[in-house]
Each structure stands twice: as C-alpha cells, then as structure tokens.
Amino acid sequence: MSTLTKTGWDVVIGLEVHAQLLTRSKMFCGCPTAFGARPNSQTCPVCQGMPGVLPVVNRRAIEFGIKTALAFTCRINPACRFARKHYYYPDMPKNFQISQYEEPLAEDGALEIDVDGASRAIGIQRLHLEEDVGKLLHEGTLETAQASLVDYNRSGVPLMETVSRPDLRSPEEAAAYLRAFRAVLVYLGVCDGNMEEGSLRCDANVSLRPRGATELGTKVEIKNMNSFRNVKLALEFEVKRQRQALAAGERIVQETRLWDADRGYTRAMRSKEYAHDYRYFPEPDLVPLEIERAWVDAIRAALPELPRQRRERFVRQYGLPPYDAGVLTQSRALAEYYEAAVREFRQPKIVSNWIMSELLRELPGDDERAIERAPVPPANLAGLLRLIEDGTISGKIAKDVFQKMVGSGEDARTIVAREGLTQVADEGALAAVIDQVLAQNPKAVEDYKGGKTAAKGALVGQVMKATRGKANPAIVNRLLEEKLSKI
Amino acid sequence: MTERTIHALGEAYRRGDTTPTAVTEAYLARIEKFDGHVGAYLTVTREPALRAAAAADARHRARAPLGPLDGVPIALKDVLCTKGIRTTCGSKILESFVPPYDATVVARLAAAGAVVLGKTNMDEFAMGSSTEHSAFKPTRNPWDLARVPGGSSGGSAVAVAAHLAAGAFGTDTGGSIRQPAAFCGTVGLKPTYGRVSRYGLVAFASSLDQIGPFAKNVRDAALLLQAIAGHDPHDATSVAAPVPDYAAALDGRVHGLRAGIPREYFAEGVDPEIARAVRAAIETLRGLGVATEEVSLPTTGYALAAYYLIAPAEASSNLARYDGVKYGLRVPGGKDLIEMSSRTRAAGFGAEVKRRVMLGTYALSAGYSEAYYGRAQKVRTLVRRDFETAFARVDLLLAPTTPNVAFKHGEKEDPLAMYLNDALTIPVNLAGLPGLSVRCGFTAAGLPIGLQLIGKPFDEATLLRVADAYERATTWLAREPALP
Ligand SMILES: [Zn+2]
Numbered sequence: 001m002s003t004l005t006k007t008g009w010d011v012v013i014g015l016e017v018h019a020q021l022l023t024r025s026k027m028f029c030g031c032p033t034a035f036g037a038r039p040n041s042q043t044c045p046v047c048q049g050m051p052g053v054l055p056v057v058n059r060r061a062i063e064f065g066i067k068t069a070l071a072f073t074c075r076i077n078p079a080c081r082f083a084r085k086h087y088y089y090p091d092m093p094k095n096f097q098i099s100q101y102e103e104p105l106a107e108d109g110a111l112e113i114d115v116d117g118a119s120r121a122i123g124i125q126r127l128h129l130e131e132d133v134g135k136l137l138h139e140g141t142l143e144t145a146q147a148s149l150v151d152y153n154r155s156g157v158p159l160m161e162t163v164s165r166p167d168l169r170s171p172e173e174a175a176a177y178l179r180a181f182r183a184v185l186v187y188l189g190v191c192d193g194n195m196e197e198g199s200l201r202c203d204a205n206v207s208l209r210p211r212g213a214t215e216l217g218t219k220v221e222i223k224n225m226n227s228f229r230n231v232k233l234a235l236e237f238e239v240k241r242q243r244q245a246l247a248a249g250e251r252i253v254q255e256t257r258l259w260d261a262d263r264g265y266t267r268a269m270r271s272k273e274y275a276h277d278y279r280y281f282p283e284p285d286l287v288p289l290e291i292e293r294a295w296v297d298a299i300r301a302a303l304p305e306l307p308r309q310r311r312e313r314f315v316r317q318y319g320l321p322p323y324d325a326g327v328l329t330q331s332r333a334l335a336e337y338y339e340a341a342v343r344e345f346r347q348p349k350i351v352s353n354w355i356m357s358e359l360l361r362e363l364p365g366d367d368e369r370a371i372e373r374a375p376v377p378p379a380n381l382a383g384l385l386r387l388i389e390d391g392t393i394s395g396k397i398a399k400d401v402f403q404k405m406v407g408s409g410e411d412a413r414t415i416v417a418r419e420g421l422t423q424v425a426d427e428g429a430l431a432a433v434i435d436q437v438l439a440q441n442p443k444a445v446e447d448y449k450g451g452k453t454a455a456k457g458a459l460v461g462q463v464m465k466a467t468r469g470k471a472n473p474a475i476v477n478r479l480l481e482e483k484l485s486k487i
Numbered sequence: 488m489t490e491r492t493i494h495a496l497g498e499a500y501r502r503g504d505t506t507p508t509a510v511t512e513a514y515l516a517r518i519e520k521f522d523g524h525v526g527a528y529l530t531v532t533r534e535p536a537l538r539a540a541a542a543a544d545a546r547h548r549a550r551a552p553l554g555p556l557d558g559v560p561i562a563l564k565d566v567l568c569t570k571g572i573r574t575t576c577g578s579k580i581l582e583s584f585v586p587p588y589d590a591t592v593v594a595r596l597a598a599a600g601a602v603v604l605g606k607t608n609m610d611e612f613a614m615g616s617s618t619e620h621s622a623f624k625p626t627r628n629p630w631d632l633a634r635v636p637g638g639s640s641g642g643s644a645v646a647v648a649a650h651l652a653a654g655a656f657g658t659d660t661g662g663s664i665r666q667p668a669a670f671c672g673t674v675g676l677k678p679t680y681g682r683v684s685r686y687g688l689v690a691f692a693s694s695l696d697q698i699g700p701f702a703k704n705v706r707d708a709a710l711l712l713q714a715i716a717g718h719d720p721h722d723a724t725s726v727a728a729p730v731p732d733y734a735a736a737l738d739g740r741v742h743g744l745r746a747g748i749p750r751e752y753f754a755e756g757v758d759p760e761i762a763r764a765v766r767a768a769i770e771t772l773r774g775l776g777v778a779t780e781e782v783s784l785p786t787t788g789y790a791l792a793a794y795y796l797i798a799p800a801e802a803s804s805n806l807a808r809y810d811g812v813k814y815g816l817r818v819p820g821g822k823d824l825i826e827m828s829s830r831t832r833a834a835g836f837g838a839e840v841k842r843r844v845m846l847g848t849y850a851l852s853a854g855y856s857e858a859y860y861g862r863a864q865k866v867r868t869l870v871r872r873d874f875e876t877a878f879a880r881v882d883l884l885l886a887p888t889t890p891n892v893a894f895k896h897g898e899k900e901d902p903l904a905m906y907l908n909d910a911l912t913i914p915v916n917l918a919g920l921p922g923l924s925v926r927c928g929f930t931a932a933g934l935p936i937g938l939q940l941i942g943k944p945f946d947e948a949t950l951l952r953v954a955d956a957y958e959r960a961t962t963w964l965a966r967e968p969a970l971p
Contacts, residue, residue, distance in 0.1 A: 050586065051574070051576070054686050088810065088825065094807065286723050
C-alpha cells in the first residue's frame with residue numbers, strides 16, 4: 001500500500017465470487033452434484049440441454065442463497081426472477097445459462113474484513129443464483145486438439161454469485177475479503193470453499209484513480225485466479241501494470257485479462273473471447289420466485305454462529321488474545337476442534353498454543369476436510385496435554401509424542417507406555433543414576449566445587465542422557481544439588 | 488371402422504364388437520393406402536402400435552380398461568418427445584434425434600392406454616401456418632389436395648380429418664392447432680397456458696406454446712384433453728388448478744350463457760364467406776339460448792407485431808442448443824467448434840427458422856431489447872387486459888378462427904402474408920387463454936370454415952360445452968373429404 005500511495009494513485013478493486021453450493025442435487029434437475037464422478041454419469045436430459053426439457057428450481061439452493069445473503073446482511077427481495085444469459089460455448093449445453101439479472105435474490109449487504117488490525121465493512125452489491133456449465137476436455141492442447149470431449153457432470157450445479165462494491169483498496173484487502181467471505185460460506189455449510197477444485201472462483205475488477213478522486217478509473221477485469229495466493233499475486237501484478245501505464249501517460253483499456261500463474265502476469269484476452277452481447281431476458285420456463293417472509297425469518301433464526309461472532313466469543317469466553325482467536329476461527333472445523341479439545345483440557349491458552357504451533361504445522365487451518373480428519377483428534381490432543389500436566393512426560397518429550405501421534409493416529413498414553421517415555425520421578429532410581437554420573441565425571445564435580453556453577457548443567461545433561469530424557473528435570477536438579485553440597 | 492369417434496370406439500370395445508388390434512390394423516392399412524396422398528405422417532410406428540394394441544386387447548378382454556382412451560389409435564405431432572422414437576420437429580437438424588425420454592403428455596397418454604400410430608408432419612420447429620415448411624415434405628389438405636392443411640400442426644389435423652388417426656395432438660404457439668383445425672374441418676383445442684405440461688415439447692416460444700388435441704368431434708376433444716391436463720412437477724409453468732370432468736360438462740346447458748362478439752375479429756381482411764358462416768353459427772347459438780353482445784378488443788391490431796417479436800426472441804434462445812455438439816445433425820470440417828456449429832446450423836435450419844432466429848436475436852440485442860422485446864411485452868399486457876375487460880361482461884367470445892380458408896400450396900410465399908393468417912388466433916396465445924375451433928360450415932368451393940371460441944383462463948369446460956351444443960344442433964359433421 002505504501003509504495004502505491006506514494007505514486008498518488010488510489011487502488012479500487014471489486015470482487016465477483018462464484019461459489020458452488022453444497023446441495024445434494026443440481027440447480028434445475030435432480031442429478032447428484034458429487035465431485036469426481038465418471039464423466040457424464042451424473043446427467044439427465046435436463047442438464048444435458050436436450051430438446052423439450054424444462055428447469056425446476058432447487059428449493060435448497062434458494063435456501064442456501066438466502067442463508068448467505070442474511071449472513072452478509074443483504075436485503076432479500078420479496079420476488080426474484082431467473083433470466084437467460086446467452087453465449088455460445090460447447091460446455092454449456094443450451095448455449096444459454098439460467099442466471100439472474102434484473103431481479104436478483106438479494107442486494108445491498110456488507111462483509112467486515114480486518115486488515116492491519118483495523119476492521120472495515122466492504123459493501124456487497126448483489127447476490128444471485130445460477131447454474132454451472134460443464135467441462136471441455138481437449139485431446140492435447142486447446143490450440144492443437146483434433147477432438148474435444150465434454151463432461152456435463154458439473155452442468156447445472158448450483159452457483160451463487162456475489163458481487164462486492166468497489167470498496168477494496170489493495171490486493172491485501174482483496175485477499176482478506178476473500179478469506180472472510182470463504183469463512184462465512186464454510187461456517188454456513190453452503191460451500192466447501194475449495195478454490196483449487198473450483199468450488200470457489202473469483203474474478204476481480206481493478207482500476208486506479210488519482211488519490212482522493214471520486215470518479216472511478218477505467219476498470220480491467222481479471223479472471224483465472226484459482227487460489228488465494230494467486231488472487232493476491234494477480235492483483236499486485238495488475239495494480240503495478242496499471243500504475244506503470246498511467247505513469248507513462250498511457251490510457252488504460254477496458255478489457256478482460258487472464259492471470260497466468262506459471263508466468264506470473266496477466267494477459268489480455270482476445271476481444272472475441274469475451275465481447276458478448278448476452279441478450280438477457282426473463283426465463284419463460286420459470287415463474288417469478290416469491291420469497292415468503294416467514295421462510296426468511298425461519299432461516300434467519302437458524303443461522304449458525306459466524307466467524308466474526310465466534311472470534312469475539314473466543315476472546316471473551318477463553319481469554320484468548322485476539323490473534324489466537326482469529327487463527328482458531330479461520331475455519332469452522334478448526335474452531336470446533338479447538339472447542340472440543342478445551343472441553344477435555346480446560347486450559348484454553350495452552351490448547352491454543354499447541355494447536356497453533358504443532359497442529360497447524362501439520363495441517364492447513366483453512367482446510368475443513370483436513371482438520372475434520374486430523375490424525376490427532378481433539379480428545380487425543382487433550383490426552384497428551386494431561387500427560388504433561390500430571391508430570392508423566394515432559395513438554396519436550398510431548399512434542400516428540402505428538403509427532404508420533406500424527407504418524408500413527410494412536411493416542412499419547414499408548415505411545416508413551418510402549419516406548420517407555422514416562423518421566424523417571426522415582427527418587428531412588430534417579431539417585432542411583434546421579435551417583436553413577438558423579439562418579440564418572442570427577443572433572444565436572446571439581447569445576448563445580450571450584451565455583452563454576454555452569455558445570456551443573458553438564459551434569460544434568462548427563463543424567464538426562466543416561467535416562468534417555470525421561471528423568472523429571474526438577475527432581476534431577478534438586479537431587480543433584482543435594483549430592484553436590486555433600487561432597 | 489376408422490370413421491368412428493373415440494367415444495364410439497370405447498363403446499364398441501366394451502361390447503366386444505371389435506378390438507384395439509383390429510382398429511389399429513385398420514388405421515395402419517388406411518395410412519398405407521392414403522398417407523402417400525396427404526403426407527400426414529413423418530414416422531409410422533407400426534410395431535410399437537400393434538404391441539400397445541395387443542396389451543389394450545387384453546385389458547378390454549379382462550373388462551379392466553384404463554379409461555376411455557384405452558386402445559384408441561392416436562397420432563402425435565413430431566415436436567413431442569417420444570422415448571426411443573425419432574423426434575424431428577420437421578427439421579434436418581433433428582432428423583436423427585431419438586429422445587431418451589417421453590414428454591409428460593406422451594407418458595400420460597401411454598398410461599391411459601392410447602395407441603400411438605406415429606409422428607406427424609409439421610412446419611419446421613412449429614414455425615409456419617401451412618406445413619409447407621417441413622424439411623421433409625409438405626402435407627396436403629384432404630378437402631383439396633392442391634391446398635395446404637394449415638400449420639404448424641398440419642400433419643395432426645390431416646391425420647384426424649382424413650381418418651388416419653382417431654385423435655391427434657398438436658401444439659399451438661400462435662394458432663398452430665386452431666388454424667389447421669379450421670382449414671381441415673376438425674375440432675382443435677388450445678388449452679389455457681399452464682393447463683397442460685410442456686415437459687418434452689420441443690420449445691418454439693416457451694411463454695406461448697401449449698399442447699392440445701385434434702378430434703373428430705367435441706366429445707372426443709374433451710376425452711383427449713382429460714388425459715393430458717393437470718399439473719406436472721417437471722413443468723414449473725403448469726398450474727395446479729383442479730381439472731374438471733370435461734365429458735360431464737357436455738350437458739347441452741348453454742341457455743343463459745353470455746357470449747361476446749369481438750368487433751375487431753370481423754374487420755376488413757376477413758373473407759366474407761367466413762364472416763357469414765360465423766355469424767350464422769352465432770345465430771344458431773342464440774337459438775340455443777346463448778345471449779350475445781358486441782365487445783371490443785382494441786389492441787387486437789397490435790398483437791401480431793408483438794407476437795412476431797416475442798415468439799422469435801424466445802425461439803432464438805430455445806434453438807441456440809442445436810449446435811452439432813450433443814445430438815442431431817453435425818456438419819464436420821470446421822476448423823474449430825464455433826465453425827462446426829455455424830456450419831451445422833446453416834445446413835440444418837430452413838429459411839423460415841433462420842429468419843425467425845435472426846429476428847429474435849435482433850429483438851433481444853443490446854440497445855434494441857427495450858425498444859423491441861420490452862415494448863412487445865407491454866403490448867402483450869395490454870392485449871391481456873383487453874380480454875380481462877371483455878370477460879368481466881361475458882363468459883366466452885365467438886369469432887372466426889382464421890381470416891381465410893385453406894390456401895393453395897405456394898400461394899403465400901411472402902412471409903408477411905403468411906403471418907397475417909394467424910391474426911385472429913395470436914391474441915389468444917399472448918393472453919394465455921383457451922381457444923377452440925369447431926367446424927361451422929363450408930365455402931362455396933367446399934372448404935371447411937372454423938368458428939373460434941375463446942374462454943376465460945382454465946375454463947375449457949365452457950368452450951367444450953358450447954361447441955358440443957353447437958355441433959349437435961348442426962349437421963356439418965356429416966360431410967367427409969373425398970380421398971382419391
Ligand atoms: Zn440432470
């Protein structure tokens with residue numbers, strides 16, 4: 001941000017996010033939506049765009065849309081309409097997409113994001129539902145393919161498009177918006193949030209304008225950013241590109257550019273690739289959808305706790321620093337993991353430390369599925385922490401045990417027992433070991449007696465080595481001091 | 488045997504005078520003998536028909552028929568999807584298309600025991616008023632083979648008029664059932680928009696299309712409508728309104744009904760012979776106790792223009808899917824997918840379809856959409872209001888079905904002259920109302936004339952009741968076309 005502001009330009013970014021909804025069946029037919037099935041195995045005449053078929057709205061998808069719109073504090077329109085959006089592409093079986101145009105499901109909401117410790121509301125212009133398209137598979141590269149195959153499994157899967165207002169002022173803010181957006185969807189259970197699999201797709205409108213100006217500059221649309229990292233990189237590149245062009249006195253061309261993640265730049269699409277006249281008109285096969293107030297109220301009443309509320313509660317209820325609370329609530333699965341562990345081991349900050357330093361080293365905290373299937377379930381983490389607390393193992397040993405738990409999926413007690421990792425706290429046994437160490441290290445004993453107190457550390461180290469780290473360090477220290485004072 | 492009505496066939500089956508198989512064979516033989524002259528059928532489904540007839544035989548023998556259509560041989564316009572049976576829409580682009588599913592109407596007819604004899608000829612994608620625009624062959628009017636049967640459901644109208652089926656189904660977007668019914672002298676009924684499921688009807692203009700029956704008389708039309716009417720979860724625009732017993736409505740009690748005579752439907756351009764016949768029919772109904780009064784539908788003159796924006800706009804969208812990628816015709820050799828699609832559409836669509844797709848694409852394009860499509864929708868609202876105003880005073884409207892009788896093949900080469908043919912049927916589609924055409928006389932040249940009855944939404948029963956009373960009070964049905 002600082003380098004940009006120096007140049008005298010304000011960055012203006014708006015995001016359009018497409019989210020695949022986690023409904024069991026498609027938007028306008030009864031076909032299943034499961035990912036990764038055999039090509040064209042999840043299709044029917046409707047989602048293949050056969051002659052004569054008609055769409056029927058999936059009520060669950062509407063419900064998910066309303067849920068999300070409420071979480072973003074949008075106004076739910078009492079009636080909405082579907083519309084046909086036309087363009088030719090073989091992955092779209094009807095050569096039009098059923099979407100919403102003039103009368104979307106919901107409008108005028110906001111999403112709060114946090115950047116550099118400050119929180120800001122980003123406007124949401126509209127939220128609407130539509131159907132996804134199929135997938136083209138080319139034999140070879142797109143340019144040289146002699147044949148193309150089309151898989152309609154994805155055709156008709158419900159998509160929710162959410163358009164932000166151009167309120168974002170930097171690539172960092174855009175990334176923060178996307179993360180917060182994703183967290184809300186995942187908390188609501190309406191989308192799995194997986195960008196790599198395409199469950200969440202993001203396009204951006206980027207423009208620059210002289211600092212303080214109110215009029216928007218010429219916007220450029222950026223497509224094909226398929227990870228959080230790429231969103232940030234692509235926007236940083238684009239901002240830089242526009243800033244340089246403007247500094248050189250060039251005019252920004254309104255166009256669509258594709259992010260090339262391998263090469264790290266955006267390139268203009270040929271105008272043929274995007275210059276569409278979509279010829280929208282109301283979908284005559286569907287009647288306008290009336291959204292009853294009571295339905296909206298029922299959905300509102302059943303809304304789960306959202307990321308922001310949960311974060312605030314973690315600070316309040318567990319006394320966690322806001323940073324910890326933010327990390328732990330980045331996904332619903334992680335927050336649930338944390339709370340499950342705390343229920344079994346009631347020292348919230350210690351649990352938080354272990355999750356942030358050990359668990360998240362192994363698993364990405366925003367990957368719901370990975371957290372849900374963590375090899376160390378919350379109860380096992382709590383079990384490990386109890387072993388430290390009651391002195392059975394040391395904190396240092398515990399870290400090794402955790403690694404073994406990750407590898408084997410076993411609980412801590414099993415590993416500790418099998419590998420004999422229990423701390424030696426038996427004073428008689430330790431005294432014998434200490435006597436042996438003292439006998440074998442007369443030089444160190446002499447040094448200590450001569451005033452080099454540091455020599456004690458070497459002796460402790462020898463005891464620990466002899467017990468393979470299992471000795472209780474506090475007892476070793478005490479016994480050693482007693483014995484040395486008697487020499 | 489093929490001249491019997493459905494009602495009479497049902498009686499004969501019940502008494503054991505004949506069997507569905509015997510009747511089906513008689514129809515198949517007649518098709519073999521005469522269809523070469525009239526060209527009603529694109530596909531004759533002999534084997535499945537005989538199988539269905541045999542099954543109906545068994546049910547009748549067991550005295551457990553499925554209903555009044557059990558074992559009744561019917562024909563389907565080739566725009567209705569039939570599982571495993573080629574469905575061409577009269578187009579090269581779907582010449583080889585075999586649907587993997589049945590239209591709801593087809594499934595309901597099968598459940599009622601009807602025997603499908605085959606698929607009938609039509610103007611390509613139902614765009615036309617003469618059945619000359621089929622990609623495969625023209626259909627001829629059995630009353631005069633030099634003349635057209637009307638369209639687009641010309642094949643179905645002829646199948647019934649020439650006794651090549653006991654009943655038939657067509658679709659009506661701007662008059663495509665009522666106009667050929669009038670030209671061929673059959674009964675033709677376009678139900679209220681939403682009365683019959685459109686699932687499996689290959690769409691021309693989705694907000695206007697409706698499936699309906701052709702029949703030898705009004706009673707048969709009631710039986711045929713009964714089998715297909717009612718809500719369908721596969722069609723969001725089908726309405727859950729209760730379906731009355733249509734046959735029970737044919738009680739002849741028309742005394743006290745009020746009929747409106749729309750002034751604009753007798754305006755210049757309506758053949759005087761037709762106007763005379765329709766006025767005579769109105770007098771007959773007055774004699775039966777129907778009160779009549781003149782009404783005005785002032786926006787009638789704008790309906791045609793609005794229709795020729797809305798219908799092509801929807802068609803341009805509905806027909807976008809025929810691109811050679813998934814089914815039907817594919818013309819190879821293009822350098823990429825777009826070129827493959829362009830070549831396929833260039834070769835697969837006929838001139839009238841292309842004209843309407845271009846018209847519709849233009850009407851929806853950026854910068855013009857509001858002026859054309861948008862304004863046409865406003866006219867549509869006004870047309871609907873006209874009817875609402877009239878129906879506040881009357882129970883039904885009586886008018887000619889068409890401004891002219893069947894014309895000669897090749898006579899209306901100018902598309903506009905052809906479009907004017909539907910001027911009296913199109914407003915009914917724009918308003919989504921039910922309309923019925925019943926034979927009400929002949930010209931001096933011996934061509935049938937149609938009386939159009941227009942009803943309130945979902946009030947098909949009144950149309951059937953009045954048309955039935957009229958039919959029984961007259962003797963027009965006695966005349967039959969003479970086939971060579
Ligand atoms: Zn499907």
